Amino acid sequence: MRQNEVDPITVEIIRNRLESVANAMQFTLLRSAVAVIVKEGEDGSSGLFKTDGDTISQACACPIHLTSMRPAVQSVTAAYPIKDMAEGDSFILNDPYNGGSHLPDIIMVAPIFHGDEVVSFAAVLAHQEDVGGQEQGSMSANTRELYQEGLIIPPIPWMKGGRPFKPSHDMVRYNVRLPETVLGDLEAQYAACRIGVRGYCEMIASLGLDVIESSLDILFDQAERRMRAKIMQIPDGVYEFDDWVDSHRKERDRIPVACRVEVAGSGITVDFTGTAEQQDGPINVNLAGTESGAHATIKGLTDPDLPLNEGAVRAIRVVAPEGSLFNPTRPAPIALRGQICQRAYDAVLGALVPALGDDAVACPSGGNMVTSFGGRDQGGEFYGSSDLTTGGIGARSDSDGIDHIEHGFTNVQTPPVEAWESRYPVRVLEHELRIDSGGAGKFRGGLGVRRSFEILHGPVRSCHRHDRATSSPWGIFGGKPGARWRSYIRRVNGEIEVLHSKEVIELGTGDVLVRETGGGGGWGDPLERDPQRVLEDVLDRKVSVQAARDEYGVVLGRDGLSFDEAATAALRRKMADERGPATWTFDRGEDGCQ
Amino acid sequence: MHRIGIDIGGTFTDIAGYIDGTLYYAKAPSSPDIVQGVLDGVRMMLDETGVVPGENGIEIVHIHGTTIATNALLERKGARIGLLTTQGHRDSLELGRMKRSRLYDFRAPPESPGFLVPGRLRVGISERIDGQGTVVTPLDEKQVLAEVQRMIDVFAIEALAICYLNAYVNPEHEERSREILGQAFPDLLVSVSNRVNPVFREYERVCCTAFDAYVRPKVVHYVRQLEKGLAREGRGARLHLMQSGGGIASAEMTVAKPVSMFLSGPAAGVIAARYVGRASDRGNVIGIDVGGTSTDVCLIRDAKVQISREGRIGKYPLRVPMVDMETVGSGGGSIAWIDDGGGLHMGPESAGSVPGPACYGRGGRLPTSSDASVVLGFLNPDYFAGGTLRLEPDLAHGVIAELGSRLRLTPMEAALGMYRILVSQMAEAIKLVTVKRGVDPREFTMISFGGGGGLYAAAVARELGVAEVMVPRSPGTLSAFGLLVSDFETDGVKTLFIHNAALADVDEVEAEYRRLESHGEEELDREGLKDVPVRHRRTAEMRYEGQAYELEIPIDEPFDEPARQRAVDGFHEVHGLVYGHSNTARQVEIVNLRVVSYQAAEELPGEALSGDMPGDGDDVQPATARRAAFPVAGEVDAPVYHRLDLPAGAVVAGPAIIEQADTTIVVDRGQRVTIGDDGNLFIHCLD
Secondary structure: OOHHHOOHHHHHHHHHHHHHHHHHHHHHHHHHOOOHHHHOOOOEEEEEEOOOOOEEEEEEOOHHHOOOOHHHHHHHHHHOOHHHOOOOOEEEEOOOOOOOOOOOEEEEEEEEEEOOEEEEEEEEEEEOOOOOOOOOOOOOOOOOOHHHOOOOOOOEEEEEOOEEOHHHHHHHHOOOOOHHHHHHHHHHHHHHHHHHHHHHHHHHHHHOHHHHHHHHHHHHHHHHHHHHHHHHOOOOEEEEEEEEEEOOOOOOOEEEEEEEEEEEOOEEEEEOOOOOEOOOOOOOOOHHHHHHHHHHHHHHHHOOOOOOOHHHHHOEEEEOOOOEOOEOOOOOOOOOHHHHHHHHHHHHHHHHHHHHHHHOOOOOOOOEEEEEEEEEOOOOOEEEEEEEEEOOOOOOOOOOOOOOOOOOOOOOOOOOHHHHHHHOOEEEEEEEEOOOOOOOOOEOOOOOEEEEEEEOOOOEEEEEEOOOOOOOOOEEOOOOOOOOOEEEEEOOOOOEEEOOOEEEEEEOOOOEEEEEOOOOOOEOOHHHOOHHHHHHHHHOOOOOHHHHHHOOOOOEOOOOOOEOHHHHHHHHHHHHHHHOOOOOOEEOOOOOOO | OOEEEEEEOOOEEEEEEEEOOEEEEEEEEOOOOHHHHHHHHHHHHHHHHOOOOOOOOOOEEEEOOHHHHHHHHHOOOOOOEEEEEEOOOOOHHHHOOOOOOOOOOOOOOOOOOHHHOOHHHEEEEOOEEOOOOOEEEOOOHHHHHHHHHHHHHHHOOOEEEEOOOOOOOOOHHHHHHHHHHHHHOOOOEEEEHHHHOOOOOHHHHHHHHHHHHHHHHHHHHHHHHHHHHHHHHOOOOEEEEEOOOOOEEEHHHHHHOHHHHOOOHHHHHHHHHHHHHHHOOOOOEEEEEEOOOOEEEEEEEOOEEOEEOOOEEOOEEOOOOEEOEEEEOOOOOEEEEEOOOOOEEEEEEEOOOOOOOHHHOOOOOOOEHHHHHHHOOOOOOOOHHHHOOOOOHHHHHHHHHHHHHHHOOOHHHHHHHHHHHHHHHHHHHHHHHHHHOOOOHHHOEEEEEOOOHHHHHHHHHHHHOOOEEEEOOOHHHHHHHHHHOOOEEEEEEEEEEEOOHHHOOHHHHHHHHHHHHHHHHHHHHHHOOOOOOOEEEEEEEEEEOOOOOOEEEEOOOOOOHHHHHHHHHHHHHHHHHHHOOOOOOOOEEEEEEEEEEEEOOOOOOHHHHHOOOOOOOOOOOOOEEEEEEEOOOEEEEEEEEEHHHOOOOOEEEOOEEEEEOOEEEEEOOOOEEEEOOOOOEEEEOOO
């Protein structure tokens, strides 16, 4: 059947049903998963793929998985000829250098049959609680090569004809710390794959394979045209941007990220050439992750609701030189790629700022901060749990950034203070907005937080990680940068130990771990911010009296409840004269460049 | 006992009465003055039934008061409130849990309801209770008084919320703050977290407490006005109000906890769907209520309404018991549009009621699903909503023809396409609601209520493999009917972490349940129905150790060792049902104990439900016929029947259209309608 023989009604019904099948897979995964990170953190994705790996439809709870599934399908079909597959088979892998993302993400791929022929694949990714390696959770900050990060799984059979393939099951069972959880989650992944197989087969039965396949071509073309129409609205040009990632080493150095975005007509090429070489710490990002970063930024800036299929990504090409931070080669370690991938995302965002004008946004604060705590309670029983928090997002041309919210790459939750205190020997002394952390601007960046934990019963071993301790979330068009991230230990004897952004630390009874997350960048000249809004920020303790004066040129009235109009106007004139017009595009703060 | 139920909607107020053994229904345009609207409704029912005040007066009036609380939130017109929290944690309301409901979008709005209390009105108080309930830092009473004095003097707050950390374990500091504030500021309305929502997880609790304070002045005023009005004009009627969990509460109970009135609107419809389903021996029901902008979907299993403890209002957590329901974004006003890539879509944008679909003639210029139903011949322009709104077919044809021309389709093809897409969307959305809850829709009966469902229900059912659709006699006033059959309820909860449920101290747990029950009993003795026994339902929220979410498990009385074992076994079983796996080797925790104390609503006799039925079952003649296009039958001269003419036992084969004042029912080829003895209409949907 030719493309034009499928009517637009049928095409839309097929699109809707494909989306529904992917969502049903995803709900099944989330419903059946054992691990909290999948269930609550929704760190998993599901989709349907053509036999060549093209995305038919994907339910994506976590944008970091956006383009991470296609390579998995291709790796499986490269390792196992399609003609040898049977109904009820499934394959798994996690090797970042052969179809995977980082080791904790195990991807399962299952063939979908029509008669004797494989017509497509169902694939499901889930972040496992543990895959072995140096530290529980397989997310150590101390690794030097992939082999230390856990069990590396090339494409291998997991189920054969609906029955467990024992060698693979045994291999996984004896190489992970939480075998029941991991095998349980793989079971949930298989259940989700079966929902995908059943859903697609039902569609074939009611609509016919020819109609579906012709519709796929139309749907891919529609998504591609829709994305290209949005890209057409961005002025052609070459836009370059550079930024930094905190080094994993103890020295407080930073390593460069470079990004060149070329917009030509309806297509975009993103090139990360110039970015640092791959590192001997777990901060590398494989190409699939880098691509997800670039795609997520462009999708967010142009068409957040665009259906997720192959057509949606055709207009965007991503290049990163082999052996670099964003396209490393074996055996570069990769576990902590989440924070770093966010820098690829920021870099594309930054590059497009001059092109987008009012549609641009200032830099989000930098990702999230993950801190694990492991120790023994007063009764001597071992415990281990992780805390998550984040900063604010960048200001928009018409509104302030949001405080303490996920940036768009992962989507997890902060655990309740009361959950910590009911269960573990810690006290959360503070969880409050961090004053002055949002970048000043006509529209202010979102604020970060201060979250401090007192250890009531030591020793506690803690692995903590974040980024942007050595670079600022940039402000744009005159807006100031948001605050950088920092963390320190206030020892029981009063000494302060400032921490690097990725460390494994020991805490004793009475020690306090203080963590401060960054703020989003500001948008536009702070001297143009409505003084009333500055006053309100002061009243609401988002901006200090001093910053109101020094950054915004707003002089408060004696009652502290109003601003002095005349004094404010005079101060703003004086500041503007001294500073000159705010003509620069980026402000990256101290030791950055404008 | 006589009862009147009043359901206040945006456009219409529905009134149901059960008086002297007979059911009455009435419909009136909603009054802008809600209090007056209620009083008018009561008077209308009294006049119609001729009940004499004082002699055999109306004893009880049940009201849906939802609009007051919900509108205060939607319009951001709640009270100016202050918030006292624990020092170091004053911003928890705004910080939220950091998760986003909308991915990718750089322009998304905030996720947390920080607007309820701006930072200047949030104060951290020097006090601290630890996770085990021990006081670590005593309450600074002077600071409490000074800060509230300042909030009143400087910001003129109208109400106050208090939520201290760990108050769910030990409410001492909250209670003491409430006490000293009551003495110092007797007129200040105060909501405290251990009374509103004494459950752990501080963000969800502070949201609930702040929402309670935010709507408190409005709700208190509304309830008092209603009481005054009823005393004046209601001839001795007592006022009760629907709560979001599907139970009825007294005016005093509502005033004590206004937050429980949020989202009580849809609850009555679900209660009613369960009632009419059970009355027809259908225990497994998918209820669908198709509105203008969206469709509400609820699941009823084994004739039990499912209650969610983790309710939301929009994206904000509102942790009061709520009838479990999902809203999907397809409705009669859903707009058809073509994207930049040339793809045709329906919704989620909707024309709402203003300007509404083009066929409403109120200036709508975009093609909606209602316009498609007019073009397809399903809707009778002269008999829409019983003739209260005359539809304009020419306007519908115009917008659909324009859309069709862009797709190279005839107007009829375009309209049929829109209808099919909408049906497919509803079916897929309902499928996902069932997948999430681990059930198979094919084992359910679909009950269609509200005005819009009849057009789509049979087609949606066919897509889902659902064999049977039931349309009650008066689907448009089913929510008002639900008010007449809801139990009188109160709800008690205690967070009690028991890390190994299998070894729980049975005496301690039994004592906690007894305390909750006697509290409920006292409340119902004071506030509840006269001469109706109080019963209790015990449950516990349990989880596997390490999980961050709980399941609610029924608990037997008394809580002895066998009951404890049944609770643990029950948890494993429910976990298996809900999540697809269980692990009996894993330790099970108890987090919360819950008791619902209730007085059951009086059952209505079957005759009351069926009302007057037309005589004989054999003689079924269509009233008329009109040209209509169906997905399966195609374009035909379809017979049109009047619902009220159809006697019990009547059988109508599709394609056909059945009209009644409050809905239009579309039946395609291969489907068949039968009328039950009780007047319910059943569509047998599968060939």
